[in-house]
Amino acid sequence: MRNAFQEELDSIHQTIVKMGVIVEESISAATRALLEPNLEIAERVIKDDDEIDDMQHELDARTMMIIARQSPVAGDLRTLVTSLRMSADLERMGDMAHHIAKLARMRYPNKAVPEELIEIITNMDRVAVSIIKKTTQSIDTRNTTLALQLEVDDDEIDKLHRELFKILVDPSWKHGTEIAVDMTLLGRYYERCADHAVSVGRRVYYMVKGEYNS
Numbered sequence: 001m002r003n004a005f006q007e008e009l010d011s012i013h014q015t016i017v018k019m020g021v022i023v024e025e026s027i028s029a030a031t032r033a034l035l036e037p038n039l040e041i042a043e044r045v046i047k048d049d050d051e052i053d054d055m056q057h058e059l060d061a062r063t064m065m066i067i068a069r070q071s072p073v074a075g076d077l078r079t080l081v082t083s084l085r086m087s088a089d090l091e092r093m094g095d096m097a098h099h100i101a102k103l104a105r106m107r108y109p110n111k112a113v114p115e116e117l118i119e120i121i122t123n124m125d126r127v128a129v130s131i132i133k134k135t136t137q138s139i140d141t142r143n144t145t146l147a148l149q150l151e152v153d154d155d156e157i158d159k160l161h162r163e164l165f166k167i168l169v170d171p172s173w174k175h176g177t178e179i180a181v182d183m184t185l186l187g188r189y190y191e192r193c194a195d196h197a198v199s200v201g202r203r204v205y206y207m208v209k210g211e212y213n214s
Helices: 002-035 039-070 074-107 115-141 144-169 176-209
Strands: none
Touching: 002 039, 002 074, 002 115, 002 176, 039 074, 074 176, 115 144, 115 176, 144 176
16 A cells, blocks of 8 residues: 555656656747747747646646545655645746747747847746756755755846846837837746746755755
8 A cells, every 4th residue: 555655656756857847848949939930839839838737737636636545644745745836836937938939929930039139048048947957856856955056046047137137228228118028028937937946946855854944
């Protein structure tokens, strides 16, 4: 009976890891769709977000069923409750990729990003993808050191976000209000994705240690 319960826990764990991998791929692909531009990739990212949503709903249902059926305590209960919260954060990260892809689709066949912002958006994507990869690794290995590093990594994307905003409010900005709004939202999508990754990292720490890092 305990072996069957452990298999269920392992299955939930692997589902969360898989969600992380899909989110990482989605953010990267959404940025490609934005910068190339590429409508086919954008549509695929939007479709993949439905898969992420379905995975979260299915995982939540399974988790609640296990809690109701097995009445877990201590570390097992902490793992299951934390899994519910991590899946919600990962689903929201998938939503950020969805939003980026929708912006690419809306502006297609034109490039959504002005030439002078391509480098900073590319860097925001690079940092976001790195953070998501580290997030997934921390979940998979239950590595609290990696989990705590996410807050430091988040500082880098916050810095890029501030740099982007400074460009958008500079009097020399020449692309109009509509594009400025697009870029403001775009920067926010990457920044929020990283925030959710930090939240997952904190939950990994709690799952392993049984306490929140102060």
